[in-house]
Amino acid sequence: MFISFLHNAIRFSTIFMYGSTGETLTERSGHLNLGTPGTMCLGALGGFLGVRIYLDSVASSGQMNGFLAVFIPILFALLFGACAGLLYSFFTVTLRCNQNVTGLTLTTFGIGLSNFVGSSINNTGFSAVSIFFRTGFVTKTNPNAFENLFLTYGALVYLAIILAIAVAVILRHTRIGLNVRAVGENPATADAAGINVTAYRYVSTIIGSAISGLGGLFYIMDYIGGNWQYAIDAFGWLAVALVIFTIWQSDLGILGAILFGALYVAPNYINTGTAGYIKELIKMLPYIITIVVLIITSIFGSRKAQPPAGLGLNYFREER
Amino acid sequence: MRKEFKHEPLFHISKRMDISTAQKWIIRLSAGILAVLVCSLIATIFTHNFGGFFKSMGSGTFGTAIRRWNLLEKLAILLCIALALTPAFKMRFWNIGAEGQTLIGCLVSAICMFYIRGSIANPLLLLISFVGSVGAGMLWGFIPAFFKAKWNTNETLFTLMMNYVAMYLVTFFISFAVRSGSGVLGYQPFGHLPLLQIPGLAPTGQKFLLTVILVAVLVVLMYVYLRFSKHGYEISVVGESVNTARYIGINVRKVIIRTMLLSGAICGFAGWLLVTGARFTVNKDLVGGDGFTAILVAWLAHFNPLGMLLTAFLVVFLKQGASQLVTDFKIGKDYFGDVITGIFFFFIIGCEFFINYRINFKKRTVKAAASSDTENPSEGADEPSAEAPTLPEAEAASEEAVAANREVE
Numbered sequence: 001m002f003i004s005f006l007h008n009a010i011r012f013s014t015i016f017m018y019g020s021t022g023e024t025l026t027e028r029s030g031h032l033n034l035g036t037p038g039t040m041c042l043g044a045l046g047g048f049l050g051v052r053i054y055l056d057s058v059a060s061s062g063q064m065n066g067f068l069a070v071f072i073p074i075l076f077a078l079l080f081g082a083c084a085g086l087l088y089s090f091f092t093v094t095l096r097c098n099q100n101v102t103g104l105t106l107t108t109f110g111i112g113l114s115n116f117v118g119s120s121i122n123n124t125g126f127s128a129v130s131i132f133f134r135t136g137f138v139t140k141t142n143p144n145a146f147e148n149l150f151l152t153y154g155a156l157v158y159l160a161i162i163l164a165i166a167v168a169v170i171l172r173h174t175r176i177g178l179n180v181r182a183v184g185e186n187p188a189t190a191d192a193a194g195i196n197v198t199a200y201r202y203v204s205t206i207i208g209s210a211i212s213g214l215g216g217l218f219y220i221m222d223y224i225g226g227n228w229q230y231a232i233d234a235f236g237w238l239a240v241a242l243v244i245f246t247i248w249q250s251d252l253g254i255l256g257a258i259l260f261g262a263l264y265v266a267p268n269y270i271n272t273g274t275a276g277y278i279k280e281l282i283k284m285l286p287y288i289i290t291i292v293v294l295i296i297t298s299i300f301g302s303r304k305a306q307p308p309a310g311l312g313l314n315y316f317r318e319e320r
Numbered sequence: 321m322r323k324e325f326k327h328e329p330l331f332h333i334s335k336r337m338d339i340s341t342a343q344k345w346i347i348r349l350s351a352g353i354l355a356v357l358v359c360s361l362i363a364t365i366f367t368h369n370f371g372g373f374f375k376s377m378g379s380g381t382f383g384t385a386i387r388r389w390n391l392l393e394k395l396a397i398l399l400c401i402a403l404a405l406t407p408a409f410k411m412r413f414w415n416i417g418a419e420g421q422t423l424i425g426c427l428v429s430a431i432c433m434f435y436i437r438g439s440i441a442n443p444l445l446l447l448i449s450f451v452g453s454v455g456a457g458m459l460w461g462f463i464p465a466f467f468k469a470k471w472n473t474n475e476t477l478f479t480l481m482m483n484y485v486a487m488y489l490v491t492f493f494i495s496f497a498v499r500s501g502s503g504v505l506g507y508q509p510f511g512h513l514p515l516l517q518i519p520g521l522a523p524t525g526q527k528f529l530l531t532v533i534l535v536a537v538l539v540v541l542m543y544v545y546l547r548f549s550k551h552g553y554e555i556s557v558v559g560e561s562v563n564t565a566r567y568i569g570i571n572v573r574k575v576i577i578r579t580m581l582l583s584g585a586i587c588g589f590a591g592w593l594l595v596t597g598a599r600f601t602v603n604k605d606l607v608g609g610d611g612f613t614a615i616l617v618a619w620l621a622h623f624n625p626l627g628m629l630l631t632a633f634l635v636v637f638l639k640q641g642a643s644q645l646v647t648d649f650k651i652g653k654d655y656f657g658d659v660i661t662g663i664f665f666f667f668i669i670g671c672e673f674f675i676n677y678r679i680n681f682k683k684r685t686v687k688a689a690a691s692s693d694t695e696n697p698s699e700g701a702d703e704p705s706a707e708a709p710t711l712p713e714a715e716a717a718s719e720e721a722v723a724a725n726r727e728v729e
Contacts, residue, residue, distance in 0.1 A: 032476070034416075091666070095673035100414055100476065101619050104612055105665040112658020119655075237480060244477050276501065280492035287484040290477070298473040307474065318335060 003145045005262070005269050011153060012223065013261030015040075017160040017254060018215030019239025021167050022081070024250040026208035027243055028171055029201050030184035030310040031092060034103030036212050037236025038110020039084040043213020044220045044232055045114035046080025047073040048121055051221065055125045066132045070155055073129075073217060081213020084110060085206035093201050096314045111233050114216075118228040126226030133222040156218045161254055163211055168251035180204050184308035187315035197315050215239065241290040247297060247305045260286045336678040344675050351671030352634075355664045359638075362663070363656075367649040380644020381637050391640055393528040396535040397594055399632040401607075401614035403535075403542045404586030406623045407579045408461075409615075410546065412559045413468065417479025419611025420486035421460040421584045423604070425453035425591025427490050430602035433508040433595070434497060445511040450592055457588020458581050460486065465580030469573035483611070487604045494603070505601050513597040531597040538586070543625040555579055587611075613661070620668055638664055 019040055026033045033039075050073035058064055084106060091102040136152040143152055171177035182190040183200045191197050216232050238260060245260075246252040263286045267279035297305045360373040367373065381391050401418050408415040415421075432449035440448075460482055467473035494505050516529040546552040554575050558565045565572050595602060617635055621627030642657035 034476075087666075091670060095670050096677070097669045097672060098619065100416070101616060101665075101669055104416070104615060105662055105669060108609070108612070108616075108658050108665070109662025112655045112660075112662055115655040116659055234484075237484070241477065241481060244474070277492050277495040280488050280495055284485055284488035284492075287481045287488075291481045291485075294473055294478055294481075295467055295471070298467065298471040312476075316333075316335070318333075 001269065003148050005265065007148050007152070008265045008268075009262035010149070010258055011157060011261070012265050013254075013257035013259075014153075014157045014160045015215045015219050015223070015235045016239050016242050016257035016260050017164055018218060019212050019236055020242040020246065020253040020257060021160070021164045021250045022208040022210070022212030022215075023240055023243045024208070024246075024248055024253060025167050025171070025180070025211070026085075026205045027311055028184045028248060028308055029180050029204035029208075030187060030308055030313065030315075031089070031201060031205050032099050032103070032312040033085075033088055033106075033205065033209070034100055034240065035084060035088050035106030035110065036103075036209075036240050037233035038107035038114075039081050039088075039209045039212045040216035040219075040236045040239070041110045041114035041232045042084045042216070043077040043081040043210075044216025045118050046213060047077035047217030047221055048118055048123075048228065049080075050074075050076030051126055051129050051226070052121055052123075055129065064128070064132070066135070069129050069132045073221060074156075074214065077213045077217035078210040081210040081216075082206045084213070085209025086202075088209065089202045089205040092314055093198055093205075096316055099312050099314065107233065107236070114232075115228075115230050119230075121228065123226055123228065126221075130221050130226040133218075134225075154222045156214065156222055159214070160218070164250045164254050167211075168249060168253075171250070181308070184310050187310050187313075188317075191315070191317060201315075212236075212239070238286055241287065244297075244307070245290050245293050248307065259289075263289075331679050331681045333677050333679055336676055339675060347671050347674050348668065351667045352664075355667035358667070359660045359663055362659070363645060366651040366656075367645070369649070372649065373645065376645040376648045377637070377641030379648075380641040383644075387640070389528050391636055392532050393598055394636045394640065395632055396528070396532045397590055397598075398610050398614055398617060398636060399628055400535045400538060400590040400593065401587060401610055402617040402621075402628050402632055403538055403625060404583050404590060405614055405618045406542060406625060406628075407546065407552075407555050408583040409618055410559045410623050411555045411576065411579050413465070413576060413580065414476040415461070415464075415479050415580065415583055416476055416612065416615060417460065417464065417482045418583075418587050418614055419607050419609070420479070420483035421457045421587030422591040422594070422607045422611055423483070423490060424456040424460050424486045425588030426595045426599075426602050426606050427486065427493060427591075428452040428456040428588075429511075429592050429595035430505065430508065431493065433511040433600070434505070436511070438510050442511060442514075446513065446596060449511055449596060450589075453592035453595075454585045454588040457584040457586070457591065459584070461580040461582075461584020461587070462577065465577045468580075469576040490602055490604045490606075505603065508600050511596055512600060513593070528598065531593050534593065538589075539625050539629065546623075546625070551575075551578070616665055620665075634664070635661060 019036055022039075023033060023036050026036075051069075053076075054069055054072045088102060088106055091097045092099050133156065134154040136154060138147045138151040169177075171180060179190065179195045180200055182193070182195060183197050183204075187197045187201075190200075215235065219232055219235065220226070220228065242253060242256050242260060246256040263282065267282050270279065270282070360370065363373040364370045380387060382388055401422055404421070405415055405418050429449040429452070432445060432452055436445050436448065464473070464475050464478040464482060467478065468475045491503070494503055495501070498505055513527070513530050515527055516533070546555065554565070554570050557568070557570060558572055558575050562572055565575070591607070594606065599606060613635060614632075617628055617631045620631045638660050639657040642660045643654050645651070646654055646656050
């Protein structure tokens with residue numbers, strides 16, 4: 001039972017992993033993107049549309065290609081997420097609007113649009129596509145513990161881990177990553193050093209949002225198997241929390257996401273008998289833990305554990 | 321360096337200091353009209369009926385007496401939460417936890433209604449639930465404020481997390497109190513706000529009238545508090561510059577905690593109004609995102625309590641109208657209101673750019689600019705305005721001139 005618990009925790013954590021990896025990249029460039037929940041919803045919508053388009057295109061032959069059935073929705077989810085990121089950066093970088101307000105508006109808009117369109121898309125045949133999403137390296141009915149823990153997930157789970165590590169490595173060890181961090185810490189200095197602040201903020205936010213968008217796709221197509229459901233924004237807020245929880249390190253984000261995932265699925269594994277209300281308290285834990293981490297990092301935080309100094313501030317070259 | 325200036329950008333953005341209030345409102349109004357136009361066009365895609373958009377919007381909000389009262393009630397609650405946020409935001413304390421602060425107020429009201437029931441007189445029960453709700457809201461405001469004041473803990477994320485703690489406390493209470501496991505707390509018959517009877521306006525007693533009156537009073541109080549009280553002054557100084565505030569002897573910590581106590585208290589009050597005046601129950605989505613929408617409402621009105629009347633009305637009008645549109649034309653689920661509100665907000669937020677900045681288009685080649693700019697650096701602005709150029713403009717222009725000079729040499 002413990003293995004199955006861990007398996008589900010890891011599987012569920014993928015949603016948070018995408019969200020937090022994308023948001024980490026975005027925040028490192030100085031954008032506190034509160035539009036992440038909306039972005040994840042839009043990514044889910046994009047993926048949903050992608051599945052519909054793919055199914056319509058193969059409707060005549062009836063033959064589905066497993067690779068394309070997964071790849072096309074991923075492309076669409078990336079595209080929709082990137083569009084949300086583009087919208088956000090246009091408002092914050094080019095028009096220099098308040099980041100929090102823009103983010104909250106993007107969330108309202110994303111939730112509204114995705115639920116409005118998503119719930120009216122005909123999802124017949126989606127469960128068949130969902131099987132492709134869920135297919136892992138090992139597909140036998142009774143895998144052993146090792147296989148169950150490491151080899152039985154769908155492609156998006158592995159992609160999430162790869163992306164989280166890739167973003168961490170790029171941010172930490174490459175010149176591009178150094179530039180992104182410089183732009184997030186002190187855009188004026190970065191600008192003086194010849195780094196194109198506008199371009200870096202645009203690109204990091206767009207890529208970050210595209211990654212976040214995949215989280216919505218995973219939830220819709222893999223985790224709940226191809227139905228539209230109105231729940232993604234709550235995961236989006238947790239993903240934002242996870243970024244702080246993991247002190248802006250996306251590789252730590254993998255472990256953090258698994259912890260959040262474990263806390264999220266734990267109520268299903270605890271036998272509370274008649275006292276079912278205890279489960280509601282367990283669901284509260286991820287948020288409480290995030291608060292505690294926030295407090296601890298602010299009291300004892302070393303310099304490395306602090307948020308990027310330019311987080312939430314727009315840059316205007318002529319402002320002194 | 322040289323290469324950069326050969327590719328001179330098409331336009332150049334500078335800060336705008338000299339805009340008049342009338343111009344500001346013309347820009348905002350045109351953005352609003354443009355936004356409504358875009359929303360109506362988008363609605364037309366789904367309804368194939370352009371006029372139907374305006375008709376549904378109108379009938380959904382003003383069509384019947386019930387809809388008008390619903391509009392007023394929603395307006396009152398949204399406005400109340402926006403008022404609660406105003407002092408915090410003026411202080412640059414990003415309180416995005418209004419949702420939770422309101423919800424915890426709702427929860428305490430519902431708990432009082434559920435456990436005390438009819439065992440004491442109704443006014444006494446109302447008093448208890450009032451004190452409880454406001455106190456709970458204060459607590460929810462105090463916790464992040466305390467850590468912000470003491471250790472500078474990030475308040476944006478702290479208050480955001482507190483929303484969810486409140487939400488799960490609600491589901492905890494419901495599953496604790498309702499043992500059937502349905503997860504729904506039914507209608508509570510005790511502890512309602514009284515119906516006011518006013519001959520002429522509401523002869524039979526209107527259940528939302530008291531709510532509306534209380535919030536209207538609050539608007540005036542908040543306006544006076546921020547504008548004319550010492551506290552209001554301290555709040556704006558802390559918001560403008562913490563260092564200045566320290567320098568002139570303001571106890572910044574005290575101001576932060578006191579303001580957040582007030583902010584949380586008003587949110588709790590909004591929750592109390594919501595439960596005892598309109599819903600008579602609680603669930604985790606009772607506030608329904610109004611805590612977030614209120615941020616936008618307050619921000620768009622530039623934290624002016626009277627301006628919020630207008631912005632809150634617009635938002636409620638759009639949402640309620642859109643839900644009527646969905647019913648009238650049977651176009652999918654109720655989320656259309658969110659789409660329209662989102663688009664509307666994007667336009668209004670975006671228009672602030674044109675209020676704060678000026679776009680100067682380049683009309684001359686580099687060489688021509690070199691000769692004219694060295695003679696008169698102030699010609700950088702393209703608008704033939706009589707007043708002297710603002711500092712950044714003049715500086716930018718002279719920088720260009722210097723660079724262009726090098727180019728010539």
